Each structure stands twice: as structure tokens, then as C-alpha cells.
Amino acid sequence: MPVCLKTTGMKRTTLARLGAALTIMPLALHAGPFDGTYKQTANAECALVGVDGGSLRIEDDIFYGVEVECRMTNPVMIEDMQATVFDMACIGEGSTWEERVIMMLDAQDPGIYMIWDGYAFRYERCEDPGE
Template sequence: MTVGQDGGAIAIRDGVFHGVEAQCSLTIPVNARDMDATLFDASCEGEGRKWQRRLMILDTPEGIVTIRSGGLVARYIRCD
């Protein structure tokens, strides 16, 4: 699978969240107490735009769940 393209995979490597046609540098990690989750400041760019947001990444048995500022929740299933 190709990372970061439509129909491809996402990846988190070396402090960067590689999404579909966008990348976010993840900084200032804060562990969520009693949860398998981390809250980040994300500096993102893609499709000719740049933006900032808060992003929580929660590990699950199937993959990850992301919750971003504004309330959008997304589930990603791990591919092996």
C-alpha cells in the first residue's frame, strides 16, 4: 500500500502523521492519564494549505482512533 494517497495507508513515523495528501508534525506530547492515548499539537500541511490543530491518538486493539479539535473522530484499522 502507498502511504498518504487516496486508497492508501496512513502512517505515524518519526513524529509525523502521514495522512491522505497531508502530513502533520506532532509535537508537545501529553499522555492521557489512565488511557492508552496521547494528545499532540499538530502542525499540518497538504494540498497547498497549512494549519494547526490539537490531535489525540488513542491506541486500540484494532489500530488507532484519532480525535481532533472540533470533534472529528476517525478510526483507522491496522494493516499488517
């Protein structure tokens, strides 16, 4: 039997917008291609995020580095590459700043490349963040 929804006080366009928002919402919870925990050095502790000798993490469009957090915004994919340019709004050590970064998946090994203005880093993905 069909269900009839009474729209007391709500216009159909409002209901349509709500339905569209609920449809899009699960996409925001999906992990991005760069999400994960990465070793700063070959012998880094994967369980220690954000400290020297530990690891860094990318999760929910936030980069967690050594005593710094950067919100990753305005992603622009680079054509024919598994790479994206992000604007980074960073906070750490008592100051805030903005940077741009290129992130690219390593095509041969599990890891990423991060290219900042004048610097390039390769980070190996941690197998299990709890190690």
C-alpha cells in the first residue's frame, strides 16, 4: 500500500532539497584516496601520529603532521595522474598559515608523494595504524 506523506508547513521543494542532501551525505563519509597513516621515516612508529619519529595521518580532509593540522580544501585533480592539488589551511605551534600542496599516489608501492613549494616527500603507508 502506498504511503502518503502530509506536507504540513513544508513545500515540496524543501522536501526535495532535504532528500538531495540526504543522498549526498554518505559520499562525504567515504574515505578519500589519500586517507591513511604514513611513516615519516622507514623506522617510524605508526601508532604515534603527529610527533617526531612517528607518523602522519590524512583523514576526513585533514592532514595531521608533526604538531600541525591542515584542512585540505579546494581539491583540483591533475589530468592523467592520480594526483590532486589542495589548498591547506594550517594551524600549529601557535600560528596559522596557508599553503598549497600536490598529493600523488605512488603507482608502484603503497604510499604517497607530497610536493610543497620547494620540497617533495615520499611517505610509505602504514599497514596497520596500531603497530
